[in-house]
Amino acid sequence: MPVPRLFLVRHGQTASNVARLLRGPSGADDPLDPVGETQARRLAAHLATLGLPDPRVYASPYLRARQTAQAVADALGVPVAVLEGVHEIHPGDWEGRPYEHLLTHAHELRQGEGGFGFPGGETLEQVGTRFRRALHGLPATETPVVVSHGGALSAVLATLLGVDAADAWKERRFAHPNAALTELGRHGERWELVRMADAGHLD
Incomplete structure (x- = not known):
């Protein structure tokens, strides 16, 4: 049975975010930068004020997500669990390209049979499916806080809300x-x- 309440979080800032470059699995060990560390602490302090019942903190396997999740977990007094399936979308042949290409070259991301995703990588539909499957396995008694990534969050929200990705x-x-x-x-x-x-x- 799915959880009744769910919090989804994007990790704090990294150097690649500042450079506005797409990163794939080779960026799995990219850490938060000092701004990202401050963002994680402020996020954690905010979540601590909500009085969440039975909070649990989950993170993508990528370092930047785990670091953000650790700050939240420390504030809530719970451990961090790595949740497979909520990691960032694999950009395939687009790794290293600037964020701007996501808008200016979006036509290159349309695939056969209506799919939308990265050549040599994943489609949004694939990411949404794996992310939703990971969420479905969480205990219904928890209030999960899941720290993930921008592209993955876009994909899973489209999936959960029934919107064309x-x-x-x-x-x-x-x-x-x-x-x-x-x-x-x-x-x-x-x-x-x-x-x-x-x-x-x-703020």
């Missing part, structure tokens, strides 16, 4: 600044947004 990507509907927080509530079989990509705690 390509349209959402093009419109940047689910774009998350670093350390932004999204909250969802589950009502029967449907997920609903409570707040989306909230970064007010970083």
Whole structure:
């Protein structure tokens, strides 16, 4: 049974984010930069004020997500668990290309049979499916806080909310600044947004 309440977080800032370059698995060990560390602490302090029932903190296997999650876990007094399946989308042949190409060259990401994703990498649909599968395995009694990545969050939100992934990507509907927080509530079989990509705690 899926959890009734879910928090999704993008990791804090890294040097690659500042350079605005796409990173694949070779960037798995990219750490937070000093700004990212501050963002993680502010995010953690905010989450600690919410009084979440039975909070649990999960992270993508990538270092920047684990570092962000550790700050949150320390503030909530719980451990961090690595959650397979919530890591960043694999950009394949696009690794090293600038973020701007996601908009200016988006036509290159359309694949056969309506798919939308990276040549030599993953589609948004594939990422949304693996991410949703990982969430489905979480105990329903928990309040999970899952620290992931910008592209992966866009993909899973499209999947959970029943939105066309390509349209959402093009419109940047689910774009998350670093350390932004999204909250969802589950009502029967449907997920609903409570707040989306909230970064007010970083001010």
